[in-house]
Amino acid sequence: MFKSGYIAIIGRPNAGKSTLLNSIVDTELSIVTPKAQTTRDQVQGILTEPEGQIVFIDTPGIHQARMGGINEHMVSEAKGALDAPDLIWYLIDPSSKLAHETAVIDLLEKAPRTPLILLINKIDEVEKRKWALQVDELEKNVREALIERGILFQATRRISARKKEGTLSLLKESWNFIPVGQAFYPDSEQVSDRPTKFFVAEKIRERLFYLLGDELPYSCAVEIESFNETSQPIRIEATIYVERESQKGIVIGNQGSKIKEIGQGARQEIEKFLGEKIFLGLKVKLLRQWTQNKEGLQKAGYHASSKRRSG
């Protein structure tokens, strides 16, 4: 009997959700950076095996967000993933505290009841830093809070998403929560719901997180203006939006040195992803205060992910 279902990957910013998605589907789908609040949209990773199909939903980190801007969009994307999954993987960083997890637990409490596996990620760090006692305490506190709020806590597992420790047995165990059903995506080669353009824009955004300091990446959005697959190499033109005039010069850099560095790095990542040579043209444009309101978000390309299924 073929199975099919959804697993939502939920947690605070920087817990390792995107790393886990990538390791499960064995593809660099969702961008990963050392900075918190990297992921801004739901990203689905599709795993099709003889046993069935699981669609994993990576989500932005849940945090206390101010209303009306990009942060509200991010938290609402995470909320949307809790709509009707068959299982929740709730990731926590081993250095976290119960008090830091409140926003996540509050959201879980309001969501429809779904079985949940609590995942302590980055166990490689725990061993290195001798955090064992502290992690036992964290695990106990979070587990008790979940149960107290009526959340369908099933088990705690310790994993390292980066080193792929414990991830295979987690996957194996998770199949038990997936019901019998038909594939959502009939093409077994398909690994995501998003078009190639989305991933190309994300790879560029990933470089911005690595190359632009602490604040500026949060003011940037990337839009693909054109994607010409028939040209040799593939020709891609993209725009980087910033929200203040003064930011343009920083992204461009002295005599264009920064934008060149961004372009070179992004091109390599995109070529790895597509398995083909590309030409990448980058422009920087001002989209005043785009992170602050709905209109700006829409212009920068941020729309709510559509509901996945009814009922």
Ligand SMILES: Nc1nc2c(ncn2[C@@H]2O[C@H](COP(=O)(O)OP(=O)(O)OP(=O)(O)O)[C@@H](O)[C@H]2O)c(=O)[nH]1
């Ligand atoms: N040591 C260690 N680091 C990890 C592990 N998993 C993820 N990381 C690192 O943690 C950082 C954040 O990882 P992400 O996968 O981007 O985290 P995220 O939860 O998707 O973050 P947001 O998108 O900001 O919510 C990156 O530097 C990862 O390399 C792990 O198992 N061990």
Ligand SMILES: [Mg+2]
């Ligand atoms: Mg992420």
